Amino acid sequence: MRLTWVSGDKEPQQVQYGDGKSQTSEVTTFSAADMCSEFRLGSVVVPSPAKDFGWHDPGYIHTAVMSGLQPSSTFNYKYGSDAVGWSAEIQFRTPPAGGSDELKFLVFGDMGKAPLDSSAEHYIQPGSISVIKGMTEEVENGNVDSIFHIGDISYATGFLVEWDYFLNLITPLASKVSYMTAIGNHERDYSDSGSWYTGPDSGGECGVPYETYFPMPTPAKDKPWYSIEQGSVHFTVISTEHDWTEKSEQYEWMKTEMASVDRSKTPWLVFTGHRPMYSSLGADDQFLETVEPLLLNNKVDLVLFGHLHNYERTCSIYKSECLAMPEKDKNGIDTYDNTNYTAPVQAIVGMAGFSLDKFPDDAPSWSLVRISEFGYVRAHATKDELKLEFVEFRYQKC
Numbered sequence: 001m002r003l004t005w006v007s008g009d010k011e012p013q014q015v016q017y018g019d020g021k022s023q024t025s026e027v028t029t030f031s032a033a034d035m036c037s038e039f040r041l042g043s044v045v046v047p048s049p050a051k052d053f054g055w056h057d058p059g060y061i062h063t064a065v066m067s068g069l070q071p072s073s074t075f076n077y078k079y080g081s082d083a084v085g086w087s088a089e090i091q092f093r094t095p096p097a098g099g100s101d102e103l104k105f106l107v108f109g110d111m112g113k114a115p116l117d118s119s120a121e122h123y124i125q126p127g128s129i130s131v132i133k134g135m136t137e138e139v140e141n142g143n144v145d146s147i148f149h150i151g152d153i154s155y156a157t158g159f160l161v162e163w164d165y166f167l168n169l170i171t172p173l174a175s176k177v178s179y180m181t182a183i184g185n186h187e188r189d190y191s192d193s194g195s196w197y198t199g200p201d202s203g204g205e206c207g208v209p210y211e212t213y214f215p216m217p218t219p220a221k222d223k224p225w226y227s228i229e230q231g232s233v234h235f236t237v238i239s240t241e242h243d244w245t246e247k248s249e250q251y252e253w254m255k256t257e258m259a260s261v262d263r264s265k266t267p268w269l270v271f272t273g274h275r276p277m278y279s280s281l282g283a284d285d286q287f288l289e290t291v292e293p294l295l296l297n298n299k300v301d302l303v304l305f306g307h308l309h310n311y312e313r314t315c316s317i318y319k320s321e322c323l324a325m326p327e328k329d330k331n332g333i334d335t336y337d338n339t340n341y342t343a344p345v346q347a348i349v350g351m352a353g354f355s356l357d358k359f360p361d362d363a364p365s366w367s368l369v370r371i372s373e374f375g376y377v378r379a380h381a382t383k384d385e386l387k388l389e390f391v392e393f394r395y396q397k398c
């Protein structure tokens with residue numbers, strides 16, 4: 001399990017964990033020179049907040065891998081050094097091993113942050129505080145094995161001090177259970193920077209702060225795609241912000257990676273990234289046409305995206321048509337018989353903080369559920385069942 005923390009001190013520190021184990025940190029940082037530069041829009045020069053008026057020295061980012069841990073178990077750790085002091089003792093719960101029977105995870109996108117007092121932030125996501133509070137209660141009650149935050153992470157978007165605010169807010173979650181992420185447009189996109197979409201949405205960050213704060217098990221720098229297995233679930237996590245067209249490196253990876261999944265070990269294949277294939281508010285047709293066949297070919301069960309700020313769930317869908325419809329179980333819950341696979345169910349889960357998107361009056365027939373409220377998704381997977389619930393948290397203005 002990798003632990004990452006921020007300090008003003010550049011000397012290596014330690015994490016001390018379990019029964020007397022320890023690991024020394026690797027120390028990294030980034031500078032204004034690592035941010036993307038201004039760009040031209042016709043005759044207008046658009047400045048880069050990250051490099052210019054939004055720059056903030058991040059200090060030093062320490063990271064250390066705690067090895068020799070048992071899955072599905074709790075242990076205590078603290079991090080720091082005698083020179084700078086130590087954190088409090090924190091209790092962590094490791095996720096279940098890939099191939100074991102049960103996994104309880106939370107998943108959402110587009111959370112961001114909001115001030116806890118009257119201080120100013122340039123970009124505020126009003127639902128974030130209450131959603132974090134709800135998830136923290138679940139983590140404290142021991143109901144969560146791991147968390148997936150699928151893009152649009154902090155919305156610092158070039159105002160780099162706001163990463164610190166965000167990291168502080170998620171500490172009650174990310175210090176206690178595995179917190180895995182996918183990259184979104186607000187972490188990566190910028191003109192002439194190698195992102196697939198060329199809008200200025202990252203404010204010049206170009207993925208550098210994101211990749212430093214959230215070092216995922218990716219193949220290389222600025223190739224933020226990976227897979228992970230926990231319990232009965234194999235997660236394929238992609239970057240919708242990097243080239244996914246046929247013959248691209250990421251496309252080839254998706255193809256090979258999903259074909260290699262051992263479904264007797266992890267019966268459920270969950271595919272996730274940031275931008276959706278289906279939304280009644282519209283999505284990128286080229287992305288749908290290119291990548292959707294891989295989902296069907298590899299019998300993906302569930303597809304989770306964010307980017308739109310609401311919750312929307314499809315039928316079992318392929319090429320915009322419902323190949324199967326759910327039946328109500330005795331509790332009135334939409335249920336599919338997975339022994340008769342037809343196509344993935346897709347859901348947008350971008351309702352964790354950013355101001356909500358309303359739905360159009362005339363939704364397509366494949367859109368079965370539409371909720372424009374703040375919340376997150378709670379999932380429970382065994383080898384036989386994969387259950388999802390939308391958990392709503394209303395924003396209360398104080």
Ligand SMILES: [Fe+2]
Nearest residue numbers: 152184185307
């Ligand atoms: Fe987004």
